Amino acid sequence: MSNSELQSRASAGVIAPGSASMNWVRSAKSHLAAWGPPIVTFAIVAVIWQLLALGNPYVLPTLDAVGSNIVSNPGMYWQNFLVTAQEIAIGAGAGILAGFVLAVLMAELPILERAMMPLMVTIMVTPVVAIAPALVVAFGFGMAPKYIVTGLVVFFPMLVNSLAGLKSVDARAHDVLKTLHASRWEIFRELRFPGSMPFFFAGLRIAFPLSVVGAAVAEFAAAGQQAGLGSLLTIAAAQANLPVTWACIALLCLTGVLLVAVLAVIRRYVLWWSEDGA
Amino acid sequence: MQSGISSAATQLVSEEVGVEVSHVTKGFGPEGAKLVVLNDVSFSIKRGEFVSVIGPSGCGKSTLLRLVAGLTEADHGTVTVHGEAIRTATRHKSVGLVPQSPALLPWRTVHDNVSLPIRVNSKANVDRRLRDPRQILSSFGLGHAVDKYPFQLSGGMQQRVAIARAFVFDPMVLLMDEPFSALDEMNRDQQRMGLLEFWQSNRKSVMFVTHSVPEAIILSDRIVVMAAHPGRIAEIIDVDLPRPRDENVYATDAFRDLEGYVRNSLKSVMAPGQAA
Incomplete structure (x- = not known):
């Protein structure tokens, strides 16, 4: 066997060399190949940031100032994070559930889709930034308007994606079930529900980051009363406290990244059968 | 060829009707501008009989299969399985x-x-x-x-x-819609033989839609040749090759004669402009 043949076989995973150290070297190499480029990009952005911040102390805080601010007040940031996380968990959870349930009803009763979709689109195109203050007037400075705003921003992508998924079933598998005189519920259970999961997860991929936006915007509109990273951010910005402002932004960003990462893990467990499952 | 039904071929075919398609007409589109896909189609499949349906694109053979599967309704005419209307038959899970x-x-x-x-x-x-x-x-x-x-x-x-x-x-009746068309030729032949072998020991009424003349011959008791525009039955050909069959049948003179006959029949139903 020629050397190049060996290599191509090895890269195709045909040969599993016995030596563990060789495997380790290869996996380290492939990790480097995957993680190297984004790490370099982040490093370059960080250096540029730091240079800009040093030259413009009243516009941007240095990264170390933001970092040390978080480290010196972990309790404050943790408390505010928990409030925002609660808004996301309850608000987005309800919005996701509502979006999916309405999608199921619309898929089963087309008249409902015709009747309600225009209203849904109208709600969707209304800027959530405009709705938030009105909700604060209606529901006060408590948690209710934050749940509603967070729920509202995730509702629409969940509705649209779930509906597309529920309708996109394999027509031939549907024919097989119809020929067996399967009931609506059986078709839903065997085909529509599991078949819609790739679309459902595509919806979650949009909804999760949006839920952070929703929670932050709701807190902006009702700042000063309830805690939360968004409220803290507004107050800090009003006081021109750059390290705290940017610390809140960084933590909101981190929350979004974490949600997306968790989603990717769940997706791999639920959608292992899907071709684009990775 | 029309009448030469050998006794071996019919041993396991009951004279009782499995599937009965009677004067079925089906069109799509609005009234007035309706495109007729099937025009007065009648044929039957006896219990335990293997019938292939072959014809050019647009002859409505897939629509015919969907009608027998209860997936679409005829404008006129009836489809029954073991004497039951197709709706009742699917409710009783009579169709695979x-x-x-x-x-x-x-x-x-x-x-x-x-x-x-x-x-x-x-x-x-x-x-x-x-x-x-x-x-x-x-x-x-x-x-x-x-x-x-x-x-x-x-x-x-x-x-x-x-x-x-x-x-x-x-089920009492099996409907197959070009099940091997997505496979490569070697694979297709292997799957065909597998189906033939299994079916020969588990006789069911089968309606098998296909594009392939050899496939239709090796599997079937009868071949329904359809013509297009509008979709209709042009000819029903008896396949009087003895059963059980295997791949050796391909090499027999009887097979080649039949193949020539079916190809001619297909050629005659292709409108002049359509002939490939």
Whole structure:
């Protein structure tokens, strides 16, 4: 066997060399190949940031100032994070559930889709930034308007994606079930529900980051009363406290990244059968 | 050729009617500008008989299959299975469908895909000789794949799973819509022989839609040749080759004579502009 043949076989995973150290070297190499480029990009952005911040102390805080601010007040940031996380968990959870349930009803009763979709689109195109203050007037400075705003921003992508998924079933598998005189519920259970999961997860991929936006915007509109990273951010910005402002932004960003990462893990467990499952 | 039904071919075919398609007309589109897809189509499949339907594109053979599957309704005429209207027949799970693609559920194992017809509409399982999915899979040469998932199987194996799924609940009638058309020729021939062998020991009424003349001949008791624009039956040809058949049949003179006859029949139904 020629050397190049060996290599191509090895890269195709045909040969599993016995030596563990060789495997380790290869996996380290492939990790480097995957993680190297984004790490370099982040490093370059960080250096540029730091240079800009040093030259413009009243516009941007240095990264170390933001970092040390978080480290010196972990309790404050943790408390505010928990409030925002609660808004996301309850608000987005309800919005996701509502979006999916309405999608199921619309898929089963087309008249409902015709009747309600225009209203849904109208709600969707209304800027959530405009709705938030009105909700604060209606529901006060408590948690209710934050749940509603967070729920509202995730509702629409969940509705649209779930509906597309529920309708996109394999027509031939549907024919097989119809020929067996399967009931609506059986078709839903065997085909529509599991078949819609790739679309459902595509919806979650949009909804999760949006839920952070929703929670932050709701807190902006009702700042000063309830805690939360968004409220803290507004107050800090009003006081021109750059390290705290940017610390809140960084933590909101981190929350979004974490949600997306968790989603990717769940997706791999639920959608292992899907071709684009990775 | 029309009348030469050999005794071997009909031994296991009852004279009782399995599927009866009677004066069926079907069109699509609005009234006035209706495109007639099937025009006064009548034929029947006896119990235990294998009938292929062949014809040019647009002759309505897939529509005909959908009508017999109860997936669409005729404008005029009736379709019955063992004397029951097709709606009633599907409610009693009398019809098994093998679609053009395997249409397996990717999130279910091979076993659970095959047992799907048993899981749904379980009211109709009463008084029925259900088969063991494992046993039917092993007779299809898929015993090793029972706990695998569809994406782990080749295209030919997936199609065999789809056929096993149609046999598992012991329907009276099997409908197959070009089940091997997506496979390469070598694979196709192997799948054909597998189906032939299994069917010869599990005689069911079969309606088999195909594009392939040799496939129609080797499998069938009769071949329905359809013409297009509008879709109609041009000729019904008896295949008087003895059963059981195997791949040696391809080499016989009788097979070649029949092949020539069917090809001529097909040529004559192609409108002059359409002939390839």
